[in-house]
Amino acid sequence: MKNRIQRFKSFFKISPIMLASIFFFVVVQTQAQEFDILIKNGHVFDPKNNIDSIMDVSIADGKILQVAPDISAENAKKVVDATGLYVSPGLIDIHTHVFVGSKSDKFADGNNSLSPDDFSFKAGITTVVDAGTSGWRNFPLFKSQVIDESKTRILAFLNIVGTGMTGDDGQHNLDEMDAVKTAEMIQEYADYIVGVKIGHFDGESWTPFDRALEAGSKTNRPLFVECHLPQYTLEDQLDRMRPGDIITHSFENIKERAPVVDKQGQVLQVVLAAKEKGILFDVGHGGSGFWFNQAVPAFEQNFWPNSFGTDMHKFSVNRGMKDMLNLMSKFLNMGMPLKEVLLRGSWNPAKSIKREDLGNLSVGAVADIAVLSVKKGKFGFVDARDNRIDGDRKLEAELTIRAGKVAWDLNGISAKKFE
Numbered sequence: 244m245k246n247r248i249q250r251f252k253s254f255f256k257i258s259p260i261m262l263a264s265i266f267f268f269v270v271v272q273t274q275a276q277e278f279d280i281l282i283k284n285g286h287v288f289d290p291k292n293n294i295d296s297i298m299d300v301s302i303a304d305g306k307i308l309q310v311a312p313d314i315s316a317e318n319a320k321k322v323v324d325a326t327g328l329y330v331s332p333g334l335i336d337i338h339t340h341v342f343v344g345s346k347s348d349k350f351a352d353g354n355n356s357l358s359p360d361d362f363s364f365k366a367g368i369t370t371v372v373d374a375g376t377s378g379w380r381n382f383p384l385f386k387s388q389v390i391d392e393s394k395t396r397i398l399a400f401l402n403i404v405g406t407g408m409t410g411d412d413g414q415h416n417l418d419e420m421d422a423v424k425t426a427e428m429i430q431e432y433a434d435y436i437v438g439v440k441i442g443h444f445d446g447e448s449w450t451p452f453d454r455a456l457e458a459g460s461k462t463n464r465p466l467f468v469e470c471h472l473p474q475y476t477l478e479d480q481l482d483r484m485r486p487g488d489i490i491t492h493s494f495e496n497i498k499e500r501a502p503v504v505d506k507q508g509q510v511l512q513v514v515l516a517a518k519e520k521g522i523l524f525d526v527g528h529g530g531s532g533f534w535f536n537q538a539v540p541a542f543e544q545n546f547w548p549n550s551f552g553t554d555m556h557k558f559s560v561n562r563g564m565k566d567m568l569n570l571m572s573k574f575l576n577m578g579m580p581l582k583e584v585l586l587r588g589s590w591n592p593a594k595s596i597k598r599e600d601l602g603n604l605s606v607g608a609v610a611d612i613a614v615l616s617v618k619k620g621k622f623g624f625v626d627a628r629d630n631r632i633d634g635d636r637k638l639e640a641e642l643t644i645r646a647g648k649v650a651w652d653l654n655g656i657s658a659k660k661f662e
């Protein structure tokens with residue numbers, strides 16, 4: 244018994260010394276720890292964590308290390324002065340066509356798609372979602388040819404059509420629209436495929452829509468409805484969609500789909516009811532998907548989009564759309580507060596694709612960051628029909644960081660000054 248008490252005592256004798264040395268070790272280690280980048284004095288917008296104030300952000304090993312006021316620059320390898328700039332989670336564009344390849348005049352494996360690194364970082368984008376350019380037959384080719392070769396994070400909505408957007412008869416062949424094969428491909432590439440797309444179909448049958456829904460239900464993924472579906476009414480499409488499903492080209496005004504605003508300038512009741520039900524409305528600007536005669540009255544009636552998908556491709560990039568920041572600037576100049584604009588460019592799209600690991604600056608999250616400026620001056624913004632609105636503010640990407648590395652630096656704010 245005595246022996247046991249002695250052992251007990253000696254344990255407690257050693258223990259405080261051990262504790263002290265561990266504490267000392269930890270303190271020394273923390274003080275000496277170097278980190279890669281420190282962004283100082285920027286206005287941080289991080290909606291997930293309710294941050295909307297001047298803060299510093301430190302980055303180590305590709306991840307967010309700390310978000311706090313006045314972090315010491317002593318151990319930072321690189322310091323960026325972001326005074327007067329806005330620090331946002333890296334932007335997420337949920338409507339792009341990036342399955343580039345050599346096929347002439349094709350989206351899938353073709354030159355109608357664009358290479359994501361060519362447009363993403365310069366617009367503050369760190370993640371793009373490809374909107375069904377590939378399907379269950381050719382997703383592996385898309386992955387090896389584009390996803391694995393790009394610095395931009397590329398996710399995808401898988402087209403219910405096996406060959407994706409080929410623009411040929413395959414798009415109308417019901418045998419190609421296989422819910423089981425689509426679900427299997429999603430499960431095989433679960434880290435990359437975030438939903439199912441139903442896009443182009445000329446027939447009256449609801450089979451393509453129902454099969455896309457089936458594949459989405461089997462894999463707990465949202466539907467992405469691109470709605471070039473002239474035989475379906477908008478009301479019927481919205482009726483079939485589930486809460487959390489996404490509809491794009493929300494402010495389009497063409498024959499093949501009903502507009503969201505009626506001829507009297509009022510947002511349709513069925514549209515308001517769908518939004519209430521939880522359907523998410525993406526912009527999907529593209530070459531013809533964004534009209535001020537829809538977007539302005541809708542905005543004034545508080546019908547605001549959930550996300551700013553650009554519908555980036557060869558036919559939209561050099562027109563009114565230009566890039567995601569230009570699209571966001573349109574809404575900024577229509578009167579949407581900057582905070583709401585940035586929410587719809589980062590955290591909202593992350594949630595809509597069920598990737599809540601993205602679109603935020605939580606400690607430990609991947610360091611995907613956009614440092615933006617709001618330029619003041621005289622600017623013009625053009626819709627899909629060459630109508631212009633004038634504005635006095637424009638968003639610009641000063642610095643884009645992808646997984647802790649500088650991917651774009653417009654004015655060299657992260658570079659060493661030449662002396």
Ligand SMILES: [Zn+2]
Nearest residue numbers: 338374469554
């Ligand atoms: Zn599209």
